[in-house]
Amino acid sequence: xxxxxxxxxVDNISTYRKMFTWSKPGERTLVMMTAGNLATTQAxxxxxxxxxxxxxxxxxxxxxxxxxxxAARLVGKTLRxxxxxxxxxEGPDAESPFKATIILGGQIAGAEPRLFLIYPExxxxxxxxxxxxxxxxxxxxxxxxxxRAYEPDMTFEAAVKLMMVxxxxxxxxxxxxxxxxxxxxxxxxSLDIMAQRRIEEDxxxxxxxxxxxxxxxxxxxxxxxxxxx
Numbered sequence: 373x374x375x376x377x378x379x380x381x382v383d384n385i386s387t388y389r390k391m392f393t394w395s396k397p398g399e400r401t402l403v404m405m406t407a408g409n410l411a412t413t414q415a416x417x418x419x420x421x422x423x424x425x426x427x428x429x430x431x432x433x434x435x436x437x438x439x440x441x442x443a444a445r446l447v448g449k450t451l452r453x454x455x456x457x458x459x460x461x462e463g464p465d466a467e468s469p470f471k472a473t474i475i476l477g478g479q480i481a482g483a484e485p486r487l488f489l490i491y492p493e494x495x496x497x498x499x500x501x502x503x504x505x506x507x508x509x510x511x512x513x514x515x516x517x518x519x520r521a522y523e524p525d526m527t528f529e530a531a532v533k534l535m536m537v538x539x540x541x542x543x544x545x546x547x548x549x550x551x552x553x554x555x556x557x558x559x560x561x562s563l564d565i566m567a568q569r570r571i572e573e574d575x576x577x578x579x580x581x582x583x584x585x586x587x588x589x590x591x592x593x594x595x596x597x598x599x600x601x
Contacts, residue, residue: 373535374405375509375543377550385547391554392417394424394434397564400480402434402443403556407509408472408492415454416472420447440478440486444496447476452494468492473508478558485560513545514538528557528566536571536581553578 374390388410395401404420406413423430437443451474458470471492479485487499489506499506504524507515517538526534532555542549553571571578 373532373539373556374554375539375549376552376554377548378410379548385550387552388414389554391556393556393565393568394420395565396435398481399563400435400478401558401563401565402440402476402478403558404447404477405475405508406472407474409458409470412451412454412458412470412472413474415458416447416450416474419450419454438480439483440476440480440488443478443480444476444486444488444490444498447474448490448494448496451490451492455492475506475508479560479563481563485558510542510546510549514542517541528559532557533581536578537585540578540582540585551578 376387376389377385378388379385390406390413392404392406393402394404404417406416420434423433424435432442432446434443434446437446451472455468455470455472459468473492474490475488476490476496477485477487487506488496489499489508490496497503501524505518505522507518515538518534521534521537523530535555539549539553543551551571551573554568555571556568557566559566
């Protein structure tokens with residue numbers, strides 16, 4: 373799940389997609405989510421898309437790499453090169469305004485699904501049992517809910533509910549995150565997108581979750597014992 377808000381100050385807020393997919397049904401499905409400098413992430417996506425148009429002339433293509441590990445390497449290299457081209461005079465340790473971070477997940481036929489967090493430097497880490505999910509962008513407000521409520525055996529329905537609550541909590545506290553939200557579900561070994569939709573401001577389920585979560589928090593707070601002087 374990703375939000376769509378980008379901003380360059382309080383008077384320059386726009387909506388842009390941050391979730392992108394590449395798929396050959398029955399052979400591979402890859403999903404990428406982005407955070408950080410918009411020009412950087414759009415350049416990375418455009419370059420990856422361009423290479424899929426004529427892969428025999430633009431190797432490697434994200435639709436041709438043999439493994440998810442190689443896909444993560446390709447995305448990392450592309451991201452690093454875009455940042456370097458945007459700020460060629462900055463040293464490797466500089467805090468570049470062109471930096472961005474990417475989550476890449478998916479599955480290629482014959483292998484297990486894999487999930488990677490890709491850093492601006494082009495290196496990456498993979499999800500594991502100890503670190504089963506990743507967040508990028510504004511994380512501090514929604515992360516406590518994920519950490520407390522996530523369970524490895526959650527159903528798709530429960531996982532979507534948890535992400536809704538996490539995003540709702542973030543949006544209540546930070547104007548840099550906002551609706552609409554993009555949601556995608558992928559089922560292991562399906563090699564195709566299970567479901568994909570955009571959640572707008574008038575989405576009845578999101579609004580129900582938001583209202584009920586607020587009431588549930590008030591009830592939980594009220595049920596805690598008062599401090600004794």
